Structures are given as C-alpha cells and as structure tokens.
Amino acid sequence: MTGLGWESFAKKGITVRHIDSPVDFLKAWNVLLETHFGPVAVLNDPISATWLDLYENICWIPDDGGRAEILRAQVGFTGASLALADTGTLVLAEDSGFARLVSNMVSCHVALVPENRLVANWQTALQRLDQGRSHRPRILSFISGPSQTADIQGQLVRGMHGPTAVEAWIVPAVEGPLTLT
Amino acid sequence: MPDLHDRVRRALLDDTAREARRHGTQPIRERVPRALPAYPELQSRVRRSKERALDSLEELLDQAGARLMSHGFHVYRAVDAAAARDYILSHMPQSSLVIKSKSNLAKEIHLPDALREAGHRVIETDLGDHINQLMGRQSGHVLMPAIGVTIEEIQKTFQEQFHEPDLKPRPEDLVASARRHLRPLLEEAGVGISGANAVTATGEIVLMENEGNIRAVTSLPDVHFVVAAVTKVVESLEDALSVVQAASLYGIGQDFGNYCTVLSGPGRDIGPDVHVVLVDDGRVKAILDEPEPFYCINCGSCLNVCPVYAELGEAYGGERLGGIGVMQTFLLNGEERALHDGLDLCLGCQRCVPACPVKIDTPAITNRLKARRRTIPTGPLRQRFLRLVHSPVDLKRSRWALSAAATLGIAARWHRRGRKAEDFIPVPTSHQPLPAGRVYPGAEPIRGSVWIFPGCVMDAWYSGVHQDTIRVLNANGYTVRVPQQKFCCGALDAHAGATPLGSPSWDTFSGNDPIILNSAGCGAYLTQHPNPLSDRVEDLTAFLTRVGFRAPPKPVSGTPLAYHNPCHLAYAQQIAEEPRQLLAMAGYHLVDVPAGEACCGSAGTYNLEFPELAWNLARRKAADLGASGAALACTANPGCLMQIRAGLESLGSNIRLEHIATLLAHAYAGDVS
Ligand code: SF4
Numbered sequence: 001m002t003g004l005g006w007e008s009f010a011k012k013g014i015t016v017r018h019i020d021s022p023v024d025f026l027k028a029w030n031v032l033l034e035t036h037f038g039p040v041a042v043l044n045d046p047i048s049a050t051w052l053d054l055y056e057n058i059c060w061i062p063d064d065g066g067r068a069e070i071l072r073a074q075v076g077f078t079g080a081s082l083a084l085a086d087t088g089t090l091v092l093a094e095d096s097g098f099a100r101l102v103s104n105m106v107s108c109h110v111a112l113v114p115e116n117r118l119v120a121n122w123q124t125a126l127q128r129l130d131q132g133r134s135h136r137p138r139i140l141s142f143i144s145g146p147s148q149t150a151d152i153q154g155q156l157v158r159g160m161h162g163p164t165a166v167e168a169w170i171v172p173a174v175e176g177p178l179t180l181t
Numbered sequence: 182m183p184d185l186h187d188r189v190r191r192a193l194l195d196d197t198a199r200e201a202r203r204h205g206t207q208p209i210r211e212r213v214p215r216a217l218p219a220y221p222e223l224q225s226r227v228r229r230s231k232e233r234a235l236d237s238l239e240e241l242l243d244q245a246g247a248r249l250m251s252h253g254f255h256v257y258r259a260v261d262a263a264a265a266r267d268y269i270l271s272h273m274p275q276s277s278l279v280i281k282s283k284s285n286l287a288k289e290i291h292l293p294d295a296l297r298e299a300g301h302r303v304i305e306t307d308l309g310d311h312i313n314q315l316m317g318r319q320s321g322h323v324l325m326p327a328i329g330v331t332i333e334e335i336q337k338t339f340q341e342q343f344h345e346p347d348l349k350p351r352p353e354d355l356v357a358s359a360r361r362h363l364r365p366l367l368e369e370a371g372v373g374i375s376g377a378n379a380v381t382a383t384g385e386i387v388l389m390e391n392e393g394n395i396r397a398v399t400s401l402p403d404v405h406f407v408v409a410a411v412t413k414v415v416e417s418l419e420d421a422l423s424v425v426q427a428a429s430l431y432g433i434g435q436d437f438g439n440y441c442t443v444l445s446g447p448g449r450d451i452g453p454d455v456h457v458v459l460v461d462d463g464r465v466k467a468i469l470d471e472p473e474p475f476y477c478i479n480c481g482s483c484l485n486v487c488p489v490y491a492e493l494g495e496a497y498g499g500e501r502l503g504g505i506g507v508m509q510t511f512l513l514n515g516e517e518r519a520l521h522d523g524l525d526l527c528l529g530c531q532r533c534v535p536a537c538p539v540k541i542d543t544p545a546i547t548n549r550l551k552a553r554r555r556t557i558p559t560g561p562l563r564q565r566f567l568r569l570v571h572s573p574v575d576l577k578r579s580r581w582a583l584s585a586a587a588t589l590g591i592a593a594r595w596h597r598r599g600r601k602a603e604d605f606i607p608v609p610t611s612h613q614p615l616p617a618g619r620v621y622p623g624a625e626p627i628r629g630s631v632w633i634f635p636g637c638v639m640d641a642w643y644s645g646v647h648q649d650t651i652r653v654l655n656a657n658g659y660t661v662r663v664p665q666q667k668f669c670c671g672a673l674d675a676h677a678g679a680t681p682l683g684s685p686s687w688d689t690f691s692g693n694d695p696i697i698l699n700s701a702g703c704g705a706y707l708t709q710h711p712n713p714l715s716d717r718v719e720d721l722t723a724f725l726t727r728v729g730f731r732a733p734p735k736p737v738s739g740t741p742l743a744y745h746n747p748c749h750l751a752y753a754q755q756i757a758e759e760p761r762q763l764l765a766m767a768g769y770h771l772v773d774v775p776a777g778e779a780c781c782g783s784a785g786t787y788n789l790e791f792p793e794l795a796w797n798l799a800r801r802k803a804a805d806l807g808a809s810g811a812a813l814a815c816t817a818n819p820g821c822l823m824q825i826r827a828g829l830e831s832l833g834s835n836i837r838l839e840h841i842a843t844l845l846a847h848a849y850a851g852d853v854s
Pocket residue numbers: 483486487488489490503504505526527528529530531532533534543544
C-alpha cells in the first residue's frame with residue numbers, strides 16, 4: 001500500500017510488531033507471553049489459522065470452546081479484516097459474534113493484520129467491505145487502542161472494561177474474504 | 182429539584198466541584214482545536230445529514246424499521262416513555278440482573294427506576310455513571326457523568342462499597358478496582374441495555390465508546406435492548422460514522438472513539454437477541470416546530486466551552502443539561518419546565534456555536550423560544566433597564582446621575598463593597614452624546630466616508646468612546662457622519678426575550694456607506710438578525726483591517742497590554758485576530774491573559790437577572806487580567822467594559838481598562854501614559 005503507514009497505531013497505544021516469517025512470529029509470541037501469562041483463546045479465522053496452526057495449548061474458538069473459555073482467557077488472538085491508517089484503527093468484520101467477544105473480554109488482544117489490509121480511513125474501509133457483497137457483515141468492531149476512561153478527574157487511564165493491551169502484528173498479505181467468521 | 186435561583190446560588194458556592202469540572206474539561210478544550218483541522222468538511226457534513234434525516238424522519242423511520250427487522254432485530258416504536266418502559270419490562274425475565282451503558286434517553290424515560298421497581302437489579306457499567314450510582318448523585322455531564330466528583334470522594338466510595346479499605350486515591354488503582362468489581366456482574370447479567378449514537382435507515386445500529394462496557398453490554402447477556410430516540414435516525418452508515426467521528430472529535434478531541442460497534446444483525450452463533458426500541462415521546466411533533474435542537478448528537482462539546490456550565494455544572498439544566506438541554510426540554514416538556522431548568526441562564530455568548538459539530542445555534546434558538554413565552558419573568562431591574570435604553574431622555578438623565586456618582590467616588594465604593602452585579606454603576610465618560618447629523622471630516626488623503634452607529638447605552642454613557650472611534654476613523658482617512666436618529670439595535674430586548682419597543686428608523690443611515698460599530702454586542706445582533714442594515718454594519722476593527730490600517734505615525738512604545746476579546750466578537754462575528762493586530766500595529770505589546778477566552782458575564786442584561794453568577798465571572802475575568810502583569814487592559818464592547826471595570830474595582834486592582842478605540846486614538850495623539 002502506497003503512502004499509508006502504521007504510525008498512528010502506536011499513537012493510539014497499540015503495540016505494532018512486524019512479522020515476516022514463522023521465526024518472527026515465535027519471537028513475538030514469546031515476548032507476549034512473558035508479560036501476559038495465562039490461557040490463550042484464538043478465533044478460528046483464516047488469518048489466525050495460518051499462523052497459529054502449529055501452536056499448542058491454545059483454545060480455538062469456537063472449535064475447542066465458547067463463551068466460558070473466552071471469559072477465562074488472558075490473551076485473545078483474532079485476524080483483522082482491515083486497518084485504518086488515519087485513525088490507527090483495527091476493523092473486525094464478522095457474522096458469528098465470536099470476534100467481538102475474543103477481542104473485548106481478554107486482558108490482551110492481538111490482531112493479526114495482513115499488510116494488504118491497510119486502507120486510508122473508514123470511508124475506504126466501507127467501500128472495501130461493500131465490494132461484491134449484498135449484505136454487510138453482521139458485526140463490525142472498530143478498535144483504536146486499549147480500553148480507556150477519563151471519568152476520574154479527567155485523567156486518561158487504560159484498561160477499564162476491555163483489554164488493557166492491544167497489539168497489531170503485521171503479517172504478509174492474505175487474500176480472500178474480509179469477514180473473519 | 183430546588184428552585185432555579187436557589188440551585189444557582191448553591192452551585193456558585195461549590196468551589197470544589199467547579200475546580201473539578203475545570204480539571205475535567207480543560208484537557209478537552211486544549212485537545213479539540215488541535216484535532217479538528219484534519220477534518221475540515223466534517224461539521225458541514227454532519228449538519229447536512231442531520232437536516233436531511235429530520236426533514237424526512239417518518240420515511241426514514243419506516244425504512245429503518247423494515248431493514249432492522251429483515252436483519253433479525255426486533256423493532257418497537259414507542260409513542261411515549263410509558264410505552265417504551267412497558268415494552269422492555271414485558272420482554273425480560275423476572276428479577277434480571279441488568280447491565281446498562283450510558284443512555285441519556287433511558288434516564289429521560291425513567292427506565293432504570295421502572296426496572297428497579299419491577300424487581301430487577303440495574304448496574305450502570307460506564308465508570309462515571311457507576312460512580313454516580315454508588316454515590317446516589319445526578320450525572321454532571323453527558324460524556325463525563327462523574328465530572329465534579331473529587332478523587333477522594335471516589336476513593337472513599339469504593340473503599341466502602343467494594344470493601345477495599347486500602348485503596349489509594351490514584352486513578353489507575355481506582356479504575357482497576359472498578360474493573361475487578363464490575364467484571365463478574367458483566368458476566369452474570371441476563372439483560373443488557375444500551376443507547377445508540379445512530380440508527381441507519383439501512384438497518385444498522387452504531388455505538389461509540391472508550392471503555393468497552395458497551396461492547397460487553399451488547400454481547401454478553403441473553404437479551405439486549407437498544408433504547409434510542411427517533412431523532413437518532415440517519416440515512417446511511419456513512420452518515421452514522423460521520424456522526425460518531427464528529428462526536429468523538431468535538432466531544433473529547435479524539436479522532437475516533439476507542440471502540441465503534443456497528444450492528445447489522447445479532448451475532449449468528451453467539452450474542453443476545455436484540456430489541457431496538459425507538460422512542461418518540463413528543464419528538465416528531467417537536468421537530469415540526471423547531472428541528473435544530475434535535476440535530477444534537479450529544480457530544481458534550483457545548484458544555485465544555487460554556488461559561489455558565491463552568492460555573493454551575495449540572496445546575497444548568499434539568500434532566501437534560503446545558504443550553505441545548507433546556508431548549509429540548511422547552512420543546513418536549515413545555516415552557517415552565519424549561520424556565521425552571523434555566524432558560525434564562527444562557528448568556529448568549531455564542532461560544533458553543535462554533536464548538537458544536539452540528540453548528541447548533543443554541544443562543545439564537547434560546548432567544549426565539551424566550552420570545553414565545555407568555556410571561557416574561559424578568560426582574561424589575563431588568564425591565565427598568567430595558568425601558569431606559571429606549572428612552573433618550575431617561576438615558577440622558579441617567580448619565581448625569583451616574584457621572585455624579587463617579588465623581589463623588591460612590592461608584593468605586595460600591596464596587597469594592599459590592600457582591601452583586603446589581604450594585605454595578607457604570608462610570609460614564611465625560612462627553613456629551615454625539616450631536617445628531619454632525620459630520621467629522623477625515624484626514625487627507627480622504628479614502629471615503631462612513632456612518633457611526635451611536636446605539637443607546639454607548640451613546641449615553643460612553644460617547645467618549647464614540648469620539649475616539651471617530652478620531653481613529655478620521656485619522657485613517659474616513660469622514661464620519663452621525664445619523665439624525667439614534668436607536669437601540671434591539672439586542673438587549675432579544676436577549677431578554679422581549680419584543681423591541683417601536684420600530685427603528687433604519688433609513689436614517691442613507692446611501693450605501695458602511696456603518697461602523699464599536700459595540701461587539703450590537704454588531705453581533707445587527708449582522709445576525711435580518712434587518713435593512715445587516716450588509717452594511719461592520720465592527721471598527723474588522724473595517725480598519727479590511728481597508729488597510731494606517732498605523733499611527735508615532736506608535737506607542739511597547740506598553741504592555743492585556744486584551745479581552747468580547748464573546749460577541751470572537752464567537753458571534755469570528756473576529757479574533759483583527760483587534761490584536763491593530764493594537765500591535767499601534768505599538769502596544771500584547772501579553773497573554775490566562776483563560777483569555779472566558780466570558781466576563783456581562784452579556785446584555787444578564788448581570789441584572791443573575792447578579793451573583795455575573796459577578797463571579799466578572800471577578801474571575803478581572804483576576805485573570807491582573808495575572809497577566811499588564812497595567813493597561815482593553816476590550817471592544819461597552820458591556821464588557823462596564824462589567825470588567827466593576828470587577829477590577831471590586832478587587833481593588835489598579836489596572837486601567839479602556840475601549841480599543843480609546844487606545845488606538847491615544848496612539849494617534851501620541852499621549853499614552
Ligand atoms: S451561548 Fe454561551 S452561555 Fe449560552 S449556552 Fe452557549 S456557551 Fe453557554
């Protein structure tokens with residue numbers, strides 16, 4: 001993608017890691033689990049499936065577990081349908097309802113973002129989502145950083161109800177439908 | 182709720198809450214102007230989309246209903262609050278645990294009370310709302326409900342109610358504690374209730390938030406009710422996303438909220454059954470009458486800039502907060518409730534207008550609504566004042582009396598002693614009102630001729646400023662003519678919601694020459710309200726800038742000067758840089774004034790209606806000017822001049838405050854001390 005960058009994601013408090021190979025992925029995985037130790041839930045979407053297929057001790061959603069397992073998980077992996085360069089936003093498009101749970105009820109959400117999914121803004125994202133489809137995905141989640149609140153004396157604090165940490169792992173291009181599950 | 186004046190008085194005494202409010206809103210006031218330039222089209226876009234939506238509301242509601250149903254939602258259109266409550270109560274299991282996210286409408290239709298009475302347990306999940314729920318207090322802001330609550334109060338509440346006696350008064354610790362406490366409730370709840378930022382005619386529900394509680398409320402329970410006013414409907418998902426982006430940008434200075442959820446149907450495999458309850462409750466009828474207040478997208482931006490809100494917090498309004506809330510209440514619940522909630526509290530400073538993502542002109546609508554009321558509950562002082570401005574004879578007499586008071590030092594003593602703006606005594610300049618029909622020739626080379634607008638109070642009490650204005654114009658090569666007839670522009674009446682007495686003799690300003698004003702308030706009124714002169718009136722500073730200012734041959738040598746830009750120049754006429762540039766060209770050295778954008782509280786006859794409030798603002802403004810370190814200050818409006826001078830005197834300050842015309846004239850005369 002020309003001219004678009006990932007800078008805005010870091011500004012939103014999203015940790016960006018560039019993954020070019022399975023070795024890179026393993027390194028990032030190890031770094032991640034040092035700080036976020038605990039059960040891992042992975043959404044069974046085409047992007048996550050490519051990268052996490054060989055990993056053990058993870059709970060595939062919905063194959064190995066559902067609501068209860070998600071609520072217990074520390075870390076949640078999902079693919080990202082699209083990413084918005086201007087506002088540093090991850091977009092998860094789905095019909096099932098699982099992506100929303102996995103990305104919201106864990107302490108740390110890791111989104112695997114194929115590098116060809118970066119678009120300029122939400123306007124372009126809507127065009128991409130509408131291309132060749134008669135129905136919009138049932139649920140779109142736009143995520144622009146860790147959960148936060150300024151309700152106590154106007155001071156911004158991270159980690160209210162949603163994840164305290166959000167990471168975007170930029171992986172090589174993935175073609176195919178944008179809807180995750 | 183206590184009586185309006187009582188509420189105002191009590192709020193003014195609560196310095197802690199005021200300080201906490203300032204603390205909460207200040208970062209936003211700084212962030213928003215930095216975030217906006219990247220989205221220059223957004224405001225107009227959102228405005229247009231809301232106009233279109235409310236123009237064809239019935240049609241869009243039908244479309245939305247049909248599409249939402251085809252997407253698998255249950256849809257119910259509630260004619261009123263009771264119908265909405267009944268529907269929800271009849272569609273939920275007995276004794277439910279209900280998790281709720283922020284919804285101003287739910288509060289308005291008393292849904293939480295109804296749920297509790299029916300035996301359900303309701304948990305507010307937004308942190309601010311939860312704090313309020315635990316403390317049993319009302320929301321203080323549409324976006325920051327717990328604004329005005331100090332961290333120590335929150336600490337104490339959490340220590341007691343969460344049984345965590347060792348909690349420290351650190352925001353991170355308190356947030357973590359609330360997270361621990363609320364999480365099991367989120368998991369256990371059977372029913373979720375949310376609002377909606379927008380509902381689209383194409384069948385989507387759009388929600389924006391920062392905490393993640395809305396995502397939990399809309400995904401974890403078995404049933405989810407979306408409670409939204411019918412006026413939330415927009416044509417398309419593009420319109421809806423513009424709305425939420427604008428709410429986020431203008432409301433908190435963030436280019437997109439942390440989480441935006443678009444529901445085009447319930448989750449296929451997991452997630453609640455979704456009921457969309459669209460509540461009318463008088464809105465369809467009200468928008469036929471006055472649609473603008475219902476363009477509001479509830480971003481809270483107007484509260485963050487409103488000087489009255491800054492002083493009063495939630496005491497400005499009732500169930501709906503601030504000027505916009507009071508107008509909606511006027512249209513939905515009638516005049517009496519609106520009066521009680523504070524219809525007369527709006528200063529008309531217009532600061533909220535450019536700050537609104539939908540460009541809602543709250544002060545203009547407020548004046549329109551005020552003009553409709555059957556009784557004008559204006560205090561006797563205000564009525565006397567309004568009669569006075571329309572009577573040349575009385576105005577003349579008042580000038581003598583006031584001059585005498587000033588000479589005898591009575592005015593100064595009153596101001597120092599005074600606690601109320603009622604005690605204000607304007608100190609008139611020693612000049613006679615301008616002689617009608619007089620022509621003051623401009624200095625060579627002549628560039629043209631203009632009229633001066635004498636006005637009412639200005640001419641009677643501040644004609645010295647008129648003389649200075651004429652001198653500056655003359656020095657710039659303009660011949661100045663004084664009209665045969667003088668009259669009040671009507672702004673004071675309009676602000677009081679009264680019909681101006683008699684009709685002004687507009688044609689006294691014959692020909693096409695520009696009509697120059699030195700009163701920001703009159704200028705704002707005459708340019709914004711249709712009249713035969715609106716195209717010709719121009720503020721002195723804007724005029725001089727437009728034609729090219731002839732700087733004084735011997736400028737002042739860098740005298741430090743604190744400038745207060747009147748709200749009616751800054752927000753009503755978008756004149757901000759011009760006065761500063763002229764003063765700088767005349768040789769003054771402009772110094773920074775803390776909270777320079779704040780209103781002085783003069784605003785028409787406000788200081789006669791809510792004296793304590795006006796007085797607070799005046800003294801704060803005077804203190805801020807003092808903090809600038811300059812010994813000389815100036816402004817560009819007679820109301821501000823009178824108000825701030827009183828404030829300065831009451832603080833015993835030695836700062837000299839002049840009208841900008843006076844300082845410019847002095848620069849030409851080379852006699853600045
Ligand atoms: S005009 Fe001024 S006082 Fe009135 S609502 Fe707007 S900001 Fe507040």
